[in-house]
Amino acid sequence: MRPPARLNRPFPLRRATAAALLLVMGLGGELRAGTLVIHVLTVDGHNLTGAVVTARPLDGPARHAPAQHAIMDQVNRAFEPDLLVIPVGSSIEFPNSDSVSHQIYSFSAVKRFQLPLYRGKPYPPVLFEQAGVVTLGCNIHDEMLAYVLVTDAPYFGRTDAGGVWSAEVARGQYRVVIWHPRLRDEGADLERVLTVNESDRAELTLRLVKQLQPAQLADRPHSWDY
Amino acid sequence: MERRARRLCSGYFAVVATLWSCCLAAADWDASLDLRLVNSDADRSYLDGGLGLTRFDRDDSPLQLGRARFALTQNLGEIWSAHLDASVWDDRDAHPLGLTEAYLQLRPYPSDGYRLRVKAGAFYPPVSLENRASGWESPYTLSYSAINSWLATEVRTIGAEAQLEWLGTRTGHAFDFGLTGAVFGWNEQAGAVLAGDGFVFTDRQTPLGGRVGQPGDPPLNGVKPFLQIDSRPGAYAGVEARYLDRLVVRVLRYDNRADPTAVDSVAGVVAWHTSFTSVGARLETQSGWTLIGQWLDGRTAIDPHGFASAWPFRSGFGLVSRRFGRHVLSARYDRFRVDAQGSEDDGAQSGHAVTVAYAFNASEHWRVSLEWLRVVSDSYTRQELYALPPWATQTQVQLALRYTLGSTNPQR
Numbered sequence: 001m002r003p004p005a006r007l008n009r010p011f012p013l014r015r016a017t018a019a020a021l022l023l024v025m026g027l028g029g030e031l032r033a034g035t036l037v038i039h040v041l042t043v044d045g046h047n048l049t050g051a052v053v054t055a056r057p058l059d060g061p062a063r064h065a066p067a068q069h070a071i072m073d074q075v076n077r078a079f080e081p082d083l084l085v086i087p088v089g090s091s092i093e094f095p096n097s098d099s100v101s102h103q104i105y106s107f108s109a110v111k112r113f114q115l116p117l118y119r120g121k122p123y124p125p126v127l128f129e130q131a132g133v134v135t136l137g138c139n140i141h142d143e144m145l146a147y148v149l150v151t152d153a154p155y156f157g158r159t160d161a162g163g164v165w166s167a168e169v170a171r172g173q174y175r176v177v178i179w180h181p182r183l184r185d186e187g188a189d190l191e192r193v194l195t196v197n198e199s200d201r202a203e204l205t206l207r208l209v210k211q212l213q214p215a216q217l218a219d220r221p222h223s224w225d226y
Numbered sequence: 227m228e229r230r231a232r233r234l235c236s237g238y239f240a241v242v243a244t245l246w247s248c249c250l251a252a253a254d255w256d257a258s259l260d261l262r263l264v265n266s267d268a269d270r271s272y273l274d275g276g277l278g279l280t281r282f283d284r285d286d287s288p289l290q291l292g293r294a295r296f297a298l299t300q301n302l303g304e305i306w307s308a309h310l311d312a313s314v315w316d317d318r319d320a321h322p323l324g325l326t327e328a329y330l331q332l333r334p335y336p337s338d339g340y341r342l343r344v345k346a347g348a349f350y351p352p353v354s355l356e357n358r359a360s361g362w363e364s365p366y367t368l369s370y371s372a373i374n375s376w377l378a379t380e381v382r383t384i385g386a387e388a389q390l391e392w393l394g395t396r397t398g399h400a401f402d403f404g405l406t407g408a409v410f411g412w413n414e415q416a417g418a419v420l421a422g423d424g425f426v427f428t429d430r431q432t433p434l435g436g437r438v439g440q441p442g443d444p445p446l447n448g449v450k451p452f453l454q455i456d457s458r459p460g461a462y463a464g465v466e467a468r469y470l471d472r473l474v475v476r477v478l479r480y481d482n483r484a485d486p487t488a489v490d491s492v493a494g495v496v497a498w499h500t501s502f503t504s505v506g507a508r509l510e511t512q513s514g515w516t517l518i519g520q521w522l523d524g525r526t527a528i529d530p531h532g533f534a535s536a537w538p539f540r541s542g543f544g545l546v547s548r549r550f551g552r553h554v555l556s557a558r559y560d561r562f563r564v565d566a567q568g569s570e571d572d573g574a575q576s577g578h579a580v581t582v583a584y585a586f587n588a589s590e591h592w593r594v595s596l597e598w599l600r601v602v603s604d605s606y607t608r609q610e611l612y613a614l615p616p617w618a619t620q621t622q623v624q625l626a627l628r629y630t631l632g633s634t635n636p637q638r
Binding site: 103108140145213215220 | 301359365395
């Protein structure tokens, strides 16, 4: 029986050297950090608050940020907060501060789970091991909607009231990706490659091409049929 | 003996009290009391055996009970639940307390973007876009539209309904779609009130086993809508589409498939074959506007002993509402028409109505509402049965004070 071709091949020395070099460069880069500043605008030119920004180095090892333990509560028949960004390997606890029961679920490919949240009964946290978007709903209250963005990027965050997210990063080239639950833009419109070099500061303004989807209706009584 | 009876009695009460408190501890419940100050110039109400098209008439005392309600939702394990909705309407029905809805629901978790829901028992078919609050009430006006007053009076699904939804909004799309199908019975008197009195404007929902009008008072004679005469089940099928949480469009085809020649000579009733198509849309905006339009077109027919009669009916309304924080201001315009075929013009009716209402949700417990309703109608029965002019204008003004209490803060 012939062994698989892949095993037959000698270890590519050139690739190993390159990897070692990149690692050294990466570590060296971390010593000389720069600032990444991302400004997200809507198609109308308004600051977009709460947009998720992730930045992955193109020329270094993509190590994701350390795992976190986050909390997404149920308050007045709504997820609180309704969007969490967590690194791969993180866990989320889902308490229920409401007097009513909830049955939260996700059928997103990244993480499928079902969790009944009855009054005063705690449940163990849910672990998120794959990167991607997880959409959460409640099987009892149709209007409840929340998102978890699980990222393997080392740098991530959400834009502030001024539509800006910034981070201290290692020198190098980065792929910056924008995400928001109400985005209509797709693919290339949401990605940019950016270099943080000697100047120590790389700025990018990203303006959406399409209108955002309308926000969920505010202050509609929860008891009304959705 | 007396001591034993007393002991048994106290034991019984202890068991009931324990069960009740366990039940309430685990269940979601809400209760409300709605009191009205009413002024109406309408003829004797259809509920009291007259031809007035409003719930209250000029002979009613100004202070009225709008509704006293108690509703319970009990989860039975993770995916089953039981729902009970009990009300007192002070409506001269045979029983003061009645159930408007009582059903079991199967609600498995959605998977791969699809969700199935099954209901069995007695409940409303998915027609109304107006009656969206707890207890099938309208949050916009006190009196329901002609279409939904008719459903409240004569229509209930007593059977099983399955609903399959594609949850697009949970998979990155802007739309959801749903299909509904049901098989039911015990609704073969639906149509009798339409053919007798025509469309009415009410918020009184006929309880299961309840009656409309008073025995001995024609034309309704205390008709009981929820009866089965023949052995044929009824069915309906509908579709629903949603754009985010902003727009809902519903279409439903309903047919109770009653055999119009069927007669129950013991109960002295005939089967009413009623079918209709309903179409409706509701649009809501972030600025607090709600627009609802519903249209219903149908026919009811009887054919006992070869005396075939049919009443095609149709009605539509447009409702505009605006929420300003805790204030809700609404206006609705209704049109309605019942034609008579094969029975001269007996039961023919046409007209329109204007409703203007204001609701103030003072707190999570208290609500005050004021409603002005004017119905202008032309009724053959009014002329034929009571020798009154066929045209009548009826105006009803209601001030409602409602207190709500519950485990679920139902007003929020």
